Amino acid sequence: MARQTYFTRSTFRFLKDLEANNNREWFAEQKHRYEQHLKGPALQLIEAFGPELRKISPHFMATPRSLFRIHRDTRFSNDKSPYKTAAGVHFRHDSGKDAHAPGFYLHIAPGDCFVALGIWHPDSKTLRKIRERIIDDPSGWKKVSRSKSFTGQYALEGDSLKRAPRGFDPDHPLVDDLRRKDFIGVSPVPQTFITSSELPRELSRTFKKGVPLVRFLCDSLSVAF
Numbered sequence: 001m002a003r004q005t006y007f008t009r010s011t012f013r014f015l016k017d018l019e020a021n022n023n024r025e026w027f028a029e030q031k032h033r034y035e036q037h038l039k040g041p042a043l044q045l046i047e048a049f050g051p052e053l054r055k056i057s058p059h060f061m062a063t064p065r066s067l068f069r070i071h072r073d074t075r076f077s078n079d080k081s082p083y084k085t086a087a088g089v090h091f092r093h094d095s096g097k098d099a100h101a102p103g104f105y106l107h108i109a110p111g112d113c114f115v116a117l118g119i120w121h122p123d124s125k126t127l128r129k130i131r132e133r134i135i136d137d138p139s140g141w142k143k144v145s146r147s148k149s150f151t152g153q154y155a156l157e158g159d160s161l162k163r164a165p166r167g168f169d170p171d172h173p174l175v176d177d178l179r180r181k182d183f184i185g186v187s188p189v190p191q192t193f194i195t196s197s198e199l200p201r202e203l204s205r206t207f208k209k210g211v212p213l214v215r216f217l218c219d220s221l222s223v224a225f
Contacts, residue, residue: 133220158182
């Protein structure tokens, strides 16, 4: 009996075609491909990954809302193309309402697939709590962000301020971390990772290597892990 697969080469062909034909008329004609090769498999993955996610923590959600909408918000963008040319699945913490909560993430795009975790673009109040926790527990921060188990899988990425944030010592030994505006670990993965029938298990294995970082962030925000 063949094993359940989720995404296939057809997923990537659809995304490539969408990038070349990013308009509403084309999408309306090809919506069946989106449903069959991207949205449907993503929802199946989310359902299958739920039990694996609960083993990591019961406080992160795997629901249909974990799949980001394909439609772009063009209100404040010069790029008015209506559709995203990548698929994103975000298993966010149940304390948050959107993509800016702590979470685990899967990104699917031709030539740019990756697994990520942490917190992206948090608000200023959240940033301050994380930065203060780094100052209060520098050894704990270095342990979760510089351990071999973490750096062997992830690299810390995201935006940073050019200078130390207001109210923080510019000469602090961890000032590069205090300047961060995102606290995310990113791990590029090949297309074969995405198309594997073992995707739920492989996602779990990969996420687990970054769990201490996510737990540190949750502790910073006084939310349960």
